[in-house]
Amino acid sequence: MHGSGTPGKDTARADIATRTLKISMVVTIIIGIVELVFWKLSENEIFLIEGIGNLAWMVPDLVMLYTLGISSRKPDWSMHYGYRRAETIFLLFFSLIVAGLMLVLLHGALTGPQEPLPAEYGPATILLSLVIIVVLAFLGSYVLEVGRKIKSRLLILDSLVIRMDAASAVILLASGIFLVIMPSFHLIQIFLTVLVGLVLIAYCFNEARHAVTELLDANPSQEVSNLIEMIAEEVPEVRFVSDQRLRSFGGAISVDITIETDPDMTLREAYRIASGLEARIQSGVENVIEARVRVNPAGTYVEKEMGMQEDGTQH
Template sequence: MDEYEKIKQGERGAWVSIGSYLVLSALKLIIGYLFLSSALLADGFNNLTDIVASLAVLIGLRISQKPPDKDHPYGHFRAETIAALIASFIMATVGLQVLISAVRSLFEGTEETPGMVAFWVAVAAAICMYVVYRYNDRLARRIDNHALMAAAKDNLSDALVSTGAAVGILGARMGLSWLDAAAAVVVGIIICKTAWGIFYSSTHALTDGFDAGKLLSLRNSIERVQGVQTISDIKARIHGSNVLVDVIVQVDPQMTLIESHRICDEIERKMEKKHNIRSVHVHVEPYMENHKSVKAT
């Protein structure tokens, strides 16, 4: 299965999320308003941002399927990362609005008690979103899609948010009227935290950041390839759901061109088999005894 087919399969997960959020957000906002639950209303607004985030992921996946052209020789895979970045801004805006509204409600000391229907809606929503999370998580791992994996994590956070809303509603029903508003505050914090996580990972990828531990693992794998004397330099960057690796290896200066090419092929095979990396650019240099290798950057 090539990268484009994997991305196409990833669209199914985005559509499942969008459908679930459309139903749940409408239900939570209506029930939260009718049965006086600040926590359920906050959870409903949270799901509205999730619709936008899932749509952004879907659009990014669609653009990523465009083949390489003269302006994009590496393809359009980073479109999904840009879409996730846009979604993080939207989520942060709504999260702050929910947080401000909930804090205001908490300090105003409302005596309204949410209805029991709001509690059962929150419980059902938590179960539903956990099922969606499990589906998207398995699909993302199977096709190795980072955008869908981020969406799955958002699904899990939504399940936790709904669980918190249910606890707040139940507490308010037991006489702790402030607990419903307190749960709404927690919901706002979780929305902002999720937005920050998506923003950080997206900007890290877009600025060619790469995990140092993973880079060391790649270096160790290449060093074990027979014929590689040392590594002069190695770099890696994220391109959508793909990893691009550039490495300079030193080999025996007496080695023939055919033998050097065999080493390059072996490095590429090992990167794909062990690390699922298909884009590796290998540059071969003659090994010199007095040459100091450069550490991975």
């Protein structure tokens, strides 16, 4: 078993996620283009960095959109996580490339000729920044709502990125305000430019770190382990979770769990409990590719531990 969803529901869920991600991408592309056009007019390099960042991150979004389409066609699970690993490798290198580009832009901003920005673009900077903040706030809320509704981790993460972009736009707003009240104090503009660049660089390195962690097949987090144990303990017949082993590879999680139940339970009942728990774990925990549940009679773990202690005492 690989989850309890039906093909029709899975297809509809993928269609909703795809449509929402496309809307997010189109809005972000438009904002990126507007920012680059305004940079050309105002010579404000903060808009250059923001515009390049918005347009550059459309590349991994397109890759995610492609892999989302692949997963909706239901390949076997090893293929699905094979595609995901290829996507992770791509994201790792792309993050490092964008971080390098941001460093080059920051170097140019710090070492180039320091000239005051055209003060007449101050009010326009404020107005454009406010529009960008409002649009991104509504977009982030919409994507988050859809992501929670269809339980899409991809959309929830995308909404987080959108909100981070809205936070960066606040720096654009600050830039416009300082252009109005202190147009000749260009050191503030340099500071704000560096701040935006550092935020984007930090985001790139964070994405690269997550990619490396996934590629190294790091063990699942303690939160995942706690969630699996909680799901098991919610089954009335389960008296004790005696063992839990989790393995991760390429983002996929394999679960091997041992539970203890009534010693007088029939084999049929034990099979029913194990099968039901496997299905609940796979549907309730993200990225579980395989779940195996072993059933022992209550007291097995205690007897085993006592036996090991007796053997140790004899030796």
